Structures are given as C-alpha cells and as structure tokens.
Amino acid sequence: MRLAGRRVVLGVSGGIASYKACVLARRLAEAGALVDVVLTQGGAQFIGPVTFEGLTGRPVLTSLWDRGPALAHIRLAQDAELIVIAPATANLIARAAQGMADDLLTAILLARTVPVLVAPAMNDRMYAHPATQQNLATLRERGWTMVGPAVGQLAEGPSDLPGRMSEPEEILVQVERLLRGPQSRLRGKRVVVTAGPTREALDPVRVITNRSSGRMGYALAEAAFARGAAVLLISGPTTLAPPPGIEVQRVESTEQLQQGVARAVKDADVLMMAAAPADFRPAAKGREKRDRAAGNTTLALEPTPDILETTKPFRRKGAVIVGFAFETGEKAARAKRKLTSKGLDLLVVNRADEPGAGAEVETNRVTLLSANGERELPLMSKRDVAEQVCEAVEALL
Numbered sequence: 347m348r349l350a351g352r353r354v355v356l357g358v359s360g361g362i363a364s365y366k367a368c369v370l371a372r373r374l375a376e377a378g379a380l381v382d383v384v385l386t387q388g389g390a391q392f393i394g395p396v397t398f399e400g401l402t403g404r405p406v407l408t409s410l411w412d413r414g415p416a417l418a419h420i421r422l423a424q425d426a427e428l429i430v431i432a433p434a435t436a437n438l439i440a441r442a443a444q445g446m447a448d449d450l451l452t453a454i455l456l457a458r459t460v461p462v463l464v465a466p467a468m469n470d471r472m473y474a475h476p477a478t479q480q481n482l483a484t485l486r487e488r489g490w491t492m493v494g495p496a497v498g499q500l501a502e503g504p505s506d507l508p509g510r511m512s513e514p515e516e517i518l519v520q521v522e523r524l525l526r527g528p529q530s531r532l533r534g535k536r537v538v539v540t541a542g543p544t545r546e547a548l549d550p551v552r553v554i555t556n557r558s559s560g561r562m563g564y565a566l567a568e569a570a571f572a573r574g575a576a577v578l579l580i581s582g583p584t585t586l587a588p589p590p591g592i593e594v595q596r597v598e599s600t601e602q603l604q605q606g607v608a609r610a611v612k613d614a615d616v617l618m619m620a621a622a623p624a625d626f627r628p629a630a631k632g633r634e635k636r637d638r639a640a641g642n643t644t645l646a647l648e649p650t651p652d653i654l655e656t657t658k659p660f661r662r663k664g665a666v667i668v669g670f671a672f673e674t675g676e677k678a679a680r681a682k683r684k685l686t687s688k689g690l691d692l693l694v695v696n697r698a699d700e701p702g703a704g705a706e707v708e709t710n711r712v713t714l715l716s717a718n719g720e721r722e723l724p725l726m727s728k729r730d731v732a733e734q735v736c737e738a739v740e741a742l743l
C-alpha cells in the first residue's frame with residue numbers, strides 16, 4: 347500500500363463538494379493512510395461524522411470544545427504529515443489567510459508545521475472575487491499547495507470558469523506527491539515516458555498498429571509523478587484518460603514518436619521507453635482507399651527508425667535509460683543482449699506470451715535486467731510494476 351501508515355488530516359469545510367471528500371477519504375484509507383477527518387461547522391451541515399468514521403475507521407473531530415483527547419488541535423497538528431482541505435470554501439480560505447483560529451480546523455492550521463494541500467470549491471464568481479484571489483495568493487506565498495479548482499458543472503449549473511473542486515483521484519495524486527516526493531530520488535527530476543502503440547498509415551483510412559493499450563506507460567508516468575518527478579508523457583493513440591498533473595504530448599506514427607523523444611531527451615534525467623512503436627510501416631502510403639475489388643494485394647513494408655538508436659546522440663550525460671522489450675518464449679533470452687547493444691541502464695522484459703501479461707491487460711509479469719543483475723517479478727498490476735521500475739531507477743540515479 348503506497349501510503350501505508352502515513353498520517354493525514356482531512357479538513358472538510360461547508361460546500362456541496364464535500365460529497366467528493368467521502369470518496370477521497372475512502373481512497374486515502376484504501377492506500378493505507380491513517381486519515382483524521384476534521385469537519386468545520388459548515389462541513390458538518392453537509393456530511394455527518396458517522397459517514398467519515400465508517401470510511402476511515404477513525405474518530406472524526408468537529409469542534410475545539412468536544413470532550414475528547416486533550417488539546418486535540420495541537421496533537422493533530424503535531425502528528426499529521428500532511429493536511430488536506432477538500433473542499434476548501436471561500437470562508438475557510440479567508441479565515442486561514444487571516445490566521446484565525448476560531449474552530450478546530452483553523453487552529454490546527456495555525457499550529458501545524460507540515461505541508462498543506464488545498465482544494466478550493468465554490469461558485470465561479472466567489473472564486474474570481476479579488477478577496478478570494480488575494481487570500482489564495484497569501485496562502486501560496488506561505489507555501490501551501492493548491493489543487494484546482496477545475497472548470498465544469500457547479501451545483502447551481504454548468505460553468506466555463508474555475509470553481510468546481512478537483513476530482514478525488516487528482517487530489518490523491520497530489521497527496522501522494524507531497525508525502526512520497528521528499529523521500530524519492532526522482533523528486534524534481536525530468537522524466538520522459540513513452541506509451542501506447544503507434545499507427546502507420548496504409549491509406550487515408552487504414553493503419554497498421556499493435557495491441558499495446560498504453561497502460562504500462564501511463565502507470566509509469568503516474569508512479570514517477572507520485573514520487574515528485576516532472577513528467578512528460580509522449581503517447582501514441584490510446585483510449586486512456588490523461589493522468590492528472592502530467593504533461594501529455596500526443597503522437598501517431600513511429601516517426602512522430604522519434605521526433606518527440608529526440609526533442610525531449612535533451613534535458614531528461616530519465617527516459618522510460620514503454621511505447622510499442624511499429625517496427626514496420628508501408629513503404630508507400632496510398633492516396634486513395636484500397637478497393638477490395640482489386641483482389642489479392644501485396645504490401646511492401648519498410649522498417650521504421652529505431653528510436654533508442656537514433657536518439658542516442660541527444661541523450662543527456664548520466665541520464666538513466668529504461669527500455670522495454672516484448673518477448674515470447676525462447677526469445678526472452680535475446681532481450682539480455684539489448685541491454686548493452688542499446689546502451690540501456692535498465693531493461694524491462696515483458697513476457698507477452700503468459701496469461702495476464704503483456705498488452706491489453708491490467709496486469710503484467712516482467713523481469714528487470716540491469717548491470718546489477720536480473721530480478722523476476724511475479725504477476726502484479728501494471729501500477730505495481732511501475733512502482734518497482736521506479737524503485738530500480740532510483741537506485742540507478
């Protein structure tokens with residue numbers, strides 16, 4: 347569990363978006379965090395403490411004056427590793443910016459020394475108001491981190507201005523980054539990840555492609571981001587949603603992918619090549635859609651550029667280069683040779699022929715090869731594989 351035993355105070359103030367705080371509390375608890383929910387007076391109007399107690403398995407605090415543990419505000423401020431406020435109302439943001447301590451949450455915020463993550467949620471005009479903007483600027487100056495707000499549906503109707511609270515998944519990613527980043531060698535590093543298949547056009551309609559879903563690359567991008575890296579994801583065509591917080595550059599063909607990597611690799615500290623670019627493309631692209639009536643057709647294919655090879659001269663000195671190889675059966679042994687021939691620091695060998703591994707599935711079974719030796723990993727989720735790869739990269743940095 348990625349946040350096992352980590353102590354988080356989740357402050358919930360009085361907005362409709364507090365229903366999303368329930369999902370956030372659940373996700374944090376599932377990730378292993380010990381979540382102490384603190385409700386403001388407004389927050390308690392929307393969701394009762396019983397719901398949060400059920401979701402976190404821990405008592406919920408709602409007032410400075412409750413008969414509970416002595417000096418709860420000081421104790422929570424000391425024990426927490428991170429304070430998350432989601433949703434943060436205009437009122438809570440104003441009170442925090444003024445340094446007020448008129449309820450339990452604001453008192454904790456004054457007594458704390460740990461980072462604070464704020465997810466503002468309010469009507470778009472409340473958010474745009476100079477008073478709110480000034481208060482947020484004050485909090486940013488104090489080093490508080492903001493997530494959102496997003497643009498989209500508000501309780502009162504659609505809006506094309508910011509105000510809506512960020513989704514729990516996006517907040518969770520930022521929580522992870524703040525908690526895990528300080529312990530990671532990837533923090534502040536520039537990581538470039540390639541993902542997905544490429545498409546090579548036969549004619550204006552048809553393409554040659556492969557079964558890569560992009561999941562492994564997207565999981566790597568998320569894992570590196572959660573460790574505090576600045577991530578650029580260069581993605582071939584996939585149906586996956588862009589991971590929150592991560593810069594995504596879309597490409598279609600192997601040649602476009604190669605150009606993207608050549609540009610990005612110049613200042614990359616780490617390059618993870620998880621894309622499955624087509625090795626061949628039609629030697630000539632037809633202008634017209636081929637007609638079936640033409641009968642049997644022979645396709646002439648030519649090899650595409652070898653991205654690792656052609657971008658070698660642009661690599662930054664000391665950069666960690668991670669390659670991925672799809673291999674089946676006996677050919678898996680061949681992968682070892684790639685480590686040296688392609689100038690890789692780490693090679694992740696996908697066993698494409700085993701159940702639950704390779705393309706189009708959520709799980710993978712890989713072997714990690716580096717100068718330090720060979721490590722075979724059991725079948726696990728692609729996100730867990732990504733964690734293992736990031737750990738191996740940290741050791742090489």
Ligand SMILES: Cc1cc2nc3c(=O)[nH]c(=O)nc-3n(C[C@H](O)[C@H](O)[C@H](O)COP(=O)(O)O)c2cc1C
Pocket residue numbers: 358359360361362363386387388389434435436437438467468469472
């Ligand atoms: C139905 C309803 C929805 C509200 N939604 C929001 C909101 O999304 N954002 C906000 O800043 N205030 C919202 N408010 C106003 C706050 O609840 C109000 O400012 C309150 O004083 C905040 O209290 P707190 O700081 O104790 O949480 C809402 C009020 C009501 C009655």
